[in-house]
Amino acid sequence: MxxxxxxxxxxxxxxxxxxxxxxxxxxxxxxxxxxxxxxxxxxxxxxxxxxxxxxxxxxxxxxxxxxxxxxxxxxxxxxxxxxxxxxxxxxxxxxxxxxxxxxxxxxxxxxxxxxxxxxxxxxxxxxxxxxxxxxxxxxxxxxxxxxxxxxxxxxxxxxxxxxxxxxxxxxxxxxxxxxxxxxxxxxxxxxxxxxxxxxxxxxxSEEEELRVHPEKSPDYEAFCDIFHDLVVAIEERNLSALIEIGETMAALPSREKQKNFCRFAGEALRRIFLLQQGLGDLARIPEEEKLFYSESAAKLPKKFPRVAISHFDRAAKLVSANVNQKILFSDLTNRLFII
Ligand SMILES: [Zn+2]
Known part of the structure; x- marks a missing residue:
């Protein structure tokens, strides 16, 4: 630590x-x-x-x-x-x-x-x-x-x-x-x-709690589903699926939840990054998620997690700054697609 x-x-x-x-x-x-x-x-x-x-x-x-x-x-x-x-x-x-x-x-x-x-x-x-x-x-x-x-x-x-x-x-x-x-x-x-x-x-804080214990968030299952779909869409180069996922993120019921999802995705990408670097023991991955993360680490390009984390960070800040959510999340998915 x-x-x-x-x-x-x-x-x-x-x-x-x-x-x-x-x-x-x-x-x-x-x-x-x-x-x-x-x-x-x-x-x-x-x-x-x-x-x-x-x-x-x-x-x-x-x-x-x-x-x-x-x-x-x-x-x-x-x-x-x-x-x-x-x-x-x-x-x-x-x-x-x-x-x-x-x-x-x-x-x-x-x-x-x-x-x-x-x-x-x-x-x-x-x-x-x-x-x-x-x-x-x-x-x-x-x-x-x-x-x-x-x-x-x-x-x-x-x-x-x-x-x-x-x-x-x-x-x-x-x-x-x-x-x-x-x-x-x-x-x-x-x-x-x-x-x-x-x-x-x-x-x-609520935000830090979500970072260290994402599985304790009431939105955990929903966030996992969105993130899993996102990773699959990236792996399959499926732009239309990605656009739909952007709409799902924009439709999360509050700006707070949208921001929390961006934090959640950032943390999940950090785990994938650590696995790709051979530092899986630092990634603190729950047992039932291990297969998903190791497969994602194998399939996603090496530079993807690092660049995607910066896009999610930026999106989290912009959500708080009150920008139009639909535009923000469609811009985010476009950025993720071209990494
Ligand atoms: Zn030392």
Whole structure:
């Protein structure tokens, strides 16, 4: 995850970059997110920036071995703690955690419960978990740099667990950082809370929600249908079908929905672009859509997604600027046809 993958919370991103650039890195940062609201992506982008060997322009490079290890959640000096059921430890579920977080960093608490198979059970962070963190921090960093612990939902720690963890937070060792992501800062043990730098993650706007979770939009099915038809018409060089699709886009019931469709199409084209570049693991494609996307990536010309994204971006801006929709969308389909 790079900061550039996060489109909102600009000020917070600047502050996080500033901490690393200035070398004034707090020992513990508590990210207050709304459920699924972007605390985890920000914490991961921060870690990637902290560990990256080729930082530039306020972002990680995304390509060095450190970036790759953070992206795949396999860095040996980064530990993940999250609530699990009963006496289990989070380490037992590390594969499930990786699968969920790499597929959908904007996941919700209920998505995690489902991924771990603990729906309806009380997830907790136990004292054994805190002790495990302490033990692991007694060892030096495997790669000689920072040691990090990301704790998802510290409010699920019981008193004992919080007390055990407090010992390290009170006397933090050099080059150790805790990143905590909470949905309810008032439920985090006061002793922990008071030792963290609290940052508020601004909830996702409707537009950003559509970008990160298009499948949760009520228009998802309709948007998928239009986009699928569009791709087929392009592949078959079928201009009359394309003109009809332009009319369908113009007939979407509000300017807001037209704009959302343009954003949706832009995101779908970005996925096709990533697949064509051999970077499918970054594309976060839902399972049931994988076949469609891989076929589209194989059939569409290499330059199509990049150029088409710019046309959809332009259309999204013009929709807001109140231009005639019919003209706008027929112009858009013409532009797509000649790519
Ligand atoms: Zn890097």
């Amino acid at each position: 790079r900061f550039s993958d996060i489109k909102e919370n600009e000020n917070l991103v600047k502050a996080l970059v500033g901490m690393v650039d200035s070398g004034r890195i707090p020992h513990a940062i508590l990210f207050h997110e709304n459920d699924g609201g972007g605390g985890v992506p920000l914490a991961l982008a921060f870690l990637q920036y902290l560990y990256c060997k080729n930082r530039a322009d306020g972002d990680s490079c995304g390509e060095c071995p450190e970036c790759n290890k953070i992206r795949k959640l396999i860095h040996p000096d980064v530990r993940f703690i999250f609530p699990v059921a009963g006496k289990d430890l989070a380490s037992k579920y590390v594969e499930e955690w990786r699968e969920l977080v790499t597929r959908d960093p904007w996941f919700r608490e209920s998505d995690l419960d489902a991924a771990l198979g603990i729906e309806g059970k009380q997830g907790i962070i136990s004292v054994a978990e805190s002790r495990g963190i302490i033990d692991s921090l007694l060892l030096s960093a495997v790669q000689g740099g920072w040691r990090s612990v990301l704790i998802y939902l510290p409010e699920k720690m019981n008193q004992q667990a919080a007390n055990a963890l407090l010992k390290i937070l009170e006397e933090p060792s050099e080059s150790t950082i805790f990143l905590l992501i909470t949905h309810s800062p008032e439920s985090v043990m006061k002793t922990i809370y008071s030792r963290c730098l609290l940052v508020r993650v601004i909830p996702l």
